[in-house]
Amino acid sequence: DDAADWNLAAPAEFAKALLANRLRLAATAASPSSRVGHVTPSCLGGAAGSAISVLGNTKFACGVSASVVELSAAGTAAAAAGCHPLLAAGVVLNADLPPVCSRAFRPGPPSDLAQALTVQMSDALAQSGCLDAAQLTVGPRHRLQLHVDAVCLSADGSLPDACLLAVSAALANLCLPRLVVPADAGHDDSNSGPSVRSTAAADVGVRRCPSGEQFRPAVLRPGSAVICTSFVAIDNDQLLSVPDGREEALPGAAIVRVFTAGGGDLAVRVVSVQMVGEAASELVGRCCREAVERHAACLAGPLAR
Amino acid sequence: RNSQLPISDHVMPLDRYRNTALVDGIDVRALPLAGDSPAPASQGKQQQQQQQHWFQRRLVQDTVGSGYVEFGDTKVLCSVHGPMEPKRSVLTDAGAEQSRAQLQVYYKLAPFASHQAGRVSYLPDETERRAASFLQDTLAPSLRLDRLPKSRIELHCLVLEDAGCCLATAVNCACLALVDAGLEMYDLVTAATVCRPVGATDWQLEVGDGSNSGGSSSVTLAYMRSLRQVAGMLVEAAEPLQPREVSAACRICEDPCKMTHSSLRQFLLDCLPADDRTAKIA
Numbered sequence: 001d002d003a004a005d006w007n008l009a010a011p012a013e014f015a016k017a018l019l020a021n022r023l024r025l026a027a028t029a030a031s032p033s034s035r036v037g038h039v040t041p042s043c044l045g046g047a048a049g050s051a052i053s054v055l056g057n058t059k060f061a062c063g064v065s066a067s068v069v070e071l072s073a074a075g076t077a078a079a080a081a082g083c084h085p086l087l088a089a090g091v092v093l094n095a096d097l098p099p100v101c102s103r104a105f106r107p108g109p110p111s112d113l114a115q116a117l118t119v120q121m122s123d124a125l126a127q128s129g130c131l132d133a134a135q136l137t138v139g140p141r142h143r144l145q146l147h148v149d150a151v152c153l154s155a156d157g158s159l160p161d162a163c164l165l166a167v168s169a170a171l172a173n174l175c176l177p178r179l180v181v182p183a184d185a186g187h188d189d190s191n192s193g194p195s196v197r198s199t200a201a202a203d204v205g206v207r208r209c210p211s212g213e214q215f216r217p218a219v220l221r222p223g224s225a226v227i228c229t230s231f232v233a234i235d236n237d238q239l240l241s242v243p244d245g246r247e248e249a250l251p252g253a254a255i256v257r258v259f260t261a262g263g264g265d266l267a268v269r270v271v272s273v274q275m276v277g278e279a280a281s282e283l284v285g286r287c288c289r290e291a292v293e294r295h296a297a298c299l300a301g302p303l304a305r
Numbered sequence: 306r307n308s309q310l311p312i313s314d315h316v317m318p319l320d321r322y323r324n325t326a327l328v329d330g331i332d333v334r335a336l337p338l339a340g341d342s343p344a345p346a347s348q349g350k351q352q353q354q355q356q357q358h359w360f361q362r363r364l365v366q367d368t369v370g371s372g373y374v375e376f377g378d379t380k381v382l383c384s385v386h387g388p389m390e391p392k393r394s395v396l397t398d399a400g401a402e403q404s405r406a407q408l409q410v411y412y413k414l415a416p417f418a419s420h421q422a423g424r425v426s427y428l429p430d431e432t433e434r435r436a437a438s439f440l441q442d443t444l445a446p447s448l449r450l451d452r453l454p455k456s457r458i459e460l461h462c463l464v465l466e467d468a469g470c471c472l473a474t475a476v477n478c479a480c481l482a483l484v485d486a487g488l489e490m491y492d493l494v495t496a497a498t499v500c501r502p503v504g505a506t507d508w509q510l511e512v513g514d515g516s517n518s519g520g521s522s523s524v525t526l527a528y529m530r531s532l533r534q535v536a537g538m539l540v541e542a543a544e545p546l547q548p549r550e551v552s553a554a555c556r557i558c559e560d561p562c563k564m565t566h567s568s569l570r571q572f573l574l575d576c577l578p579a580d581d582r583t584a585k586i587a
Contacts, residue, residue, distance in 0.1 A: 044466050045378050045515075047417035048333070057366040061465055063417025065424040067330030087327055094323045096427065099411065100384045100461040102367040107411050107461075109322045110427075118324060145330045147424055149416040151463070153382060156366040180339040207339035245367070 012251050019238050026056060026157070026244035035242045036294065037165050039302035041173045048176050051169035053302070056244055057156035059101075062166035065147040066176055068138060068206045085126040089133040091219075093122050093148040095163055102155040113159075120160055120228075120257075120274070121150070121167060127271050128261030130224040135217040139181035142206050146174075146219065157244040160228040160257055168225040169303055175216050178209040223264025225303050226271070229291035231256040233279040241290060254279040258291035263299045268292050320427055332423040356512050358477060358565055360572045362485045370486025374478040377513025378468035381475050383482035388456035406453035408445045412437035412462045412475065420468050420515050436472055437462075440479055443496075443527040443537030447480075449489035458488070468515040472525050472539065473498045477565055484573060492529040493569055494536045497561035499524050499554045508554045510561060524551060526558035530566040 007014045018024060037055035044050035047063030069090075086093060095117040097105045105111055110118075125131060136144040148170065150163045220226075232243040233254040240247055248255060254277030262268035270288050356377050365371035368384040391407050412433050414425045440462065448458075460482065462475050476496035483490060498511040500523040511523065522542035529536050540551060 044380070044417060045468060046420050046466050050417065059364070061415065063415065065417055066333045067326075067424075068333060068336065069326075069328045069330035071328070083327065084324070087324065092324050092326050094416075094427070096416075098413065098461070098463055099386070099459070100382060100463045101365060103386050104367070115322060122324070144333075145326055145328070147326070147416065149424075151415050151465075153463075154365040154367070176333055177336075179333070179336070206336055208333070208336045210338045210340055 007246075011246065011249075015247065015250055016234070019234070019240075024240065024247075026240070026242070026247055036297050036301045037162065039165060039169045041169050042175070047170070049170045049172075049174035051166045051173060052153075053162045053166035053169065055158055055162040055165065055242065057154055058158055058162040058244075059153040060150055060159075060162045060166040061153055062148065062150040062163075062170040064170050064174055065149070066174075067145045067147070068142055068179070069145045070142055072141075084122055086122045086131075089126075089131060090136045090143055090145045091125070091131070091133075091148060092145065093125065093150075093167070094118055095121055095150045095152075097152045097155060097159075101152040104155070117159060117163060120259075121163060124164065124226050124228065124259040124261070124271055125167070128224075128226045128259075130221050130226055130261050130263075130266060132218060132221055135219050138179050138206055142181065144176070144217070146171075155245070157246070157248045158230045158242050160259075161230050161242060164226055164228045164259075165298070165302065168220065168227065171220045172225070172303065172305060173216075174219055175214050178213040178215045180207045180209050221264055221266060223299070223305070224261065224266050225263050225295070225299060226259065226261045227291075227295045227298050229258050229260070229287075229294045231258070231287045231290070233277075233283050233287075236278075236280045236283060239283060239286060239290075241294070253277065256284060256287045258287050260291050260295040262295065263303075268295050323427060335423060356514075358474075358568055360481055360569060362481060362576065368486075370482050370484070370488075372478050372481030372485055374474055374481060375513075376470055376474045376477075378466055378515065379471055379474045379513035380465040381471070381478040382463045382465060383475070383478045384461050385458065385482050385486040385488070386461070387458040388453050389459070391455060391457040403455045405450040406448075407457040408441055408448065408450065408460065409457060410437045410441040410444070410460045410462065410479070412440060412464075414464045414467060418464045418467045420466075436475065439472065439525070439537060439539045440475060443476060444479055444483065444494060446536055447490050447492055447494045447529060448483065449491065452489055468513050470498045470511040470513045472496070473511075473527075474513065476525075476527050476537075477569065481569065481573075492531045492534075493566055494527050494529055495562045495565040495569060496525060496527040496537075497558040497565065498526075499557050508557050510557065522546060524554035524558065526555050526562065528559060528562035528566075530563050 037053055040052045042050055043052055044063050048066050049064035052061045095114060097111060097114040099105050099107050138144055148167060150167055230242060232240040232247050256279055257274045259271040260268055261271045359375040361373040364373050365384045368386060371384040373382050388406060416425050419425050460479055462479060464471055473496035480494045499508040500511045501508050503521045525539040527537040
């Protein structure tokens, strides 16, 4: 009770006192495996690809829905001009923070935090180099369009970490019905994506394979993922990885978020670093090194295929 | 950034705060089969007459109470916020407004929840508003709202997967979340749904594996077992039903409601510390 009162009255001093004794209250501080998180893939039957990620007390559910769009050359150029590269590639990503996950979020339009999270996720995926948009091609005139929806189930800090973990796992577990496209005259089938078989059907338009066969488009390059690792820097001295909500809200602390991408044939690299507050460059460098190590641990652990 | 997206002829952006597709597409599940083949026979699971509920509580960190229920493949998450400052309304009597707590229920399907209808929009539609209204009317009589004057309680319900019997599962989950929040209740409220497919004459108990959902008529009954009272009933039918048909549906719903009540009660007793398990829930 005394500790709870102290935490309520002076949270910064309470956190420093804990850190001085090498203690943390965050659920992610218990063990390295808890800092990596846990992923349950293909758990939601309504989506073509799905995953639920658990990182401490933060939980995200991600579902991927696929639709077929017919493209015209003029429409493609006009639509792609000036829009986000992820949208142009055919991936529509939204992160939602509904009121069910926390008292801080109200019903209605998405909050500023939700919109910022969506932009962070979109930028990280677009800049990662792990997306293979060619896998979404369906014949010469059609393309798959993916709707990636990440919904927060419980919010307790490190939201981008848990969100990207779920998104990477959902994209890696994408499973679609095999599609059939009628052959056009003079069309060269050798350039078709692996998801297409041409037939000589008289009607045009994409159809599902009658045998119920399914295929898994490698939208994310095999073995790769996009990961975010959050850090809280206190007094330019101490670094807390994967902080919870209370640690992120500590007054005077700087939040550093490192986005890493790679895996499989791609080398793991730092895609971007976002900072709220001020932190020394040495500390940021240390964050990047630890983020790369955590990326490898995630690929070997919850995202292992 | 979102407001700078070009508006093409194919897209009517109704949601300006989220990313929307450049071109509207057709869901891959809705595509016809090649070669004019008839749809293959459903390869879903055999209808399980004795499907069990799976309960879990305290999943959400920053709430007063939360509950999670799985019934077959249907998954629902609920959380409770409050008691908080009540909403002021000039239309209600000030005395009545302050003597009891206000219960406000929000119900939403996740975009990837539906097995049949394709992707669900982020904007609430008429079905979700009707479900929220049913939940509010069903749960309010079971709560001791007079014990929390001048306050408001919010119940948020999120459906992660809708494979049938969704509304009844939401009622069960909401009841679990309210109990987890420590709110006084007269009794546990449990629900079940029966449906009647097109052309059929008998009611079938709706299960959570998608095998018999989406019929022409359905009746959802919410029941308080200890008080032997019906807390709520929702009838959805394409054509008017006879009173005896509705009575028959309610009688079929009664037993599953009682079984769910027993399961939920046992789960809550198991959650208690060992020393407190001798105190029985009324």
